[in-house]
Amino acid sequence: MARFLITSALPYINGIKHLGNLAGSMLPADVHARFRRLQGHEVLFLCATDEHGTPAELAAAEAGQDVRAYCDEQHLIQRAACDGFRLSFDHFGRSSNAPNHALTQHFCEKLEAAGLIEERTSKQVYSVDDGRFLPDRYVEGTCPHCAFERARGDQCDNCGRLLDPTELKNPRSKISGSTNLEVRDTAHLFLLQGKMQERIRAWVDASTEWPHLARSIAYKWLDEGLIDRAITRDLSWGVKVTQEGRPRPGFENKVFYVWFDAPIEYIAAGAEWAEATGGNWERWWRTDKGANDVTYVQFMGKDNVAFHTVSFPVTIMGSGEPWKLVDRLKAFNWVTWYGGKFSTSEKRGIFMDRALELLPSDYWRWYLMANAPESSDAAFTLEQFQQTVNADLANVFGNFVNRITRFGASKFDAKVPDGGAPGDLEAKLAKDVAERITALTRHHEDMEFRKAAAELRALWVLGNEYLQVAAPWTAFKTDVDYAAVGVRTGLNLVALFAILAQPFVPDAAKTVLDALNIPEASRSWPKAGDTGLLDTLPRGHAFTPPDVLFKKIEDADVAAWTEMFGGG
């Protein structure tokens, strides 16, 4: 038994996430967490909403809400959607909660003590009417190079040139449209990442288990040289800046930059979990307090790799304290909607809450993992979704469960039949099943989700192939004992298939295992070398054929959804 700390990239607070966000971090993290638990390992699976930053403030303003109230509401919405998708977080926290404030301040003070923080003054655009400093991209104006009238303060979308907001002609606030702007001096804390360059490089050198892509991204950043980075902003919503536990002089109206405090929430979510459950979070996060044997696995989208391999490690390692660093990481590409981007504003694509209104979570979970965007972006289309789900879940798995439990119920009184003895056919099946379970287990351990799903499907097919040949419905007429072997083996396969399906389709698996009256203690992952998997159910063990597991998606459904979501 080992210990696994698993985190998913934190969903940002400004609105419910779409299926692409789900497929790229939260869902695979959940599948992996479930798999490790089933193997008997100890797992702490953490996630949280990332709530600070200007986009949250603007979204709140647009909704006509106070930012705190907005985040409270959005957090609950996202949490409900995560529950609906059966994401089995041990804790789903909030970066705006107290533990993260305390830890963020703690890290900053430790970094300062280590000589990695410097206060610098810079010039920034201040909007008098908005009563606030404006982030670069919230200043709009005319490009000094190409005269494009809607250039952003950081870059001109027309000519592509990088800009400084003070260069813009006729600058205005993107927030209010006000032109009453001034350039003012403002002080900020800078994290001296450059000083950590060699320590980070040595750590990346040693991180040989990372995917090639992750290491090359990290090396690219290191090769270009780490840049000292401002970690505070002139905002009110966020973590206050402190010094020796008190408000830092001159920083009373500033907060930490969201990119600094957000990853710290991974740790703080552990502290929140401890508060809620009485658990010991430091045992998971501090190598001096029991976390030495923990394997830390992170799931994220490809855009986030640099922050997880370089920026956040600078914070953690720079503190000089023995915090747990990532051991294994899994990065995903994007799921696209008919080859294009999901878009909230244009109502393109399906979002988590809407998806659950259409179909149970298992349908989405299966499709998104069987087609996970592992090697490149993966296109989501309703047609492909319909075909995959109908074929894999309804026809191959669901129908297998249905055909054998119904036959067993009608001919053998809904009890696991006695009589007969397994022969060559069953021996061959046992061998094939064992080989595929070995492969399936390896793919889960390697976090190869597409391959794991394909392997699981292949196992289900083995069951159908077996029944086709054993044909207990034919044997029943002439050789009841042989029919009994077929039914008994088939029922054991049902239980086994459901056990193996739990990480991907937990609800359906539970329905099947409940229908077969399989005790909770007997639902764990098979171990290498387990034998007799096809004859574990006691003779006479009663079961109830479950209702149809997966209803098929009809063409009319697809047509209606296409209309609804603007597909194609």
Add this chain to the structure above:
RNA sequence: GGUGGCGUAGCUCAGUUGGUUAGAGCGUGGGAUUCAUAACCCCAAGGUCGGUGGUUCAAUUCCACCCGCCACCA
């Protein structure tokens, strides 16, 4: 613009440390079956492995350049 990833059957993707007939699922066509959600099972057709050059006895697999898509950085 720089860096990295990707481009393989109608669709979604494996794979090839260079080597006889390039794989899977879906979709399509045919067959078998009736326990089952008109499901399952078997068989078949389908690809000049993005393009152009190069290295090699041999390249889809290595190299160069080009085209297209994606991401990050500037």
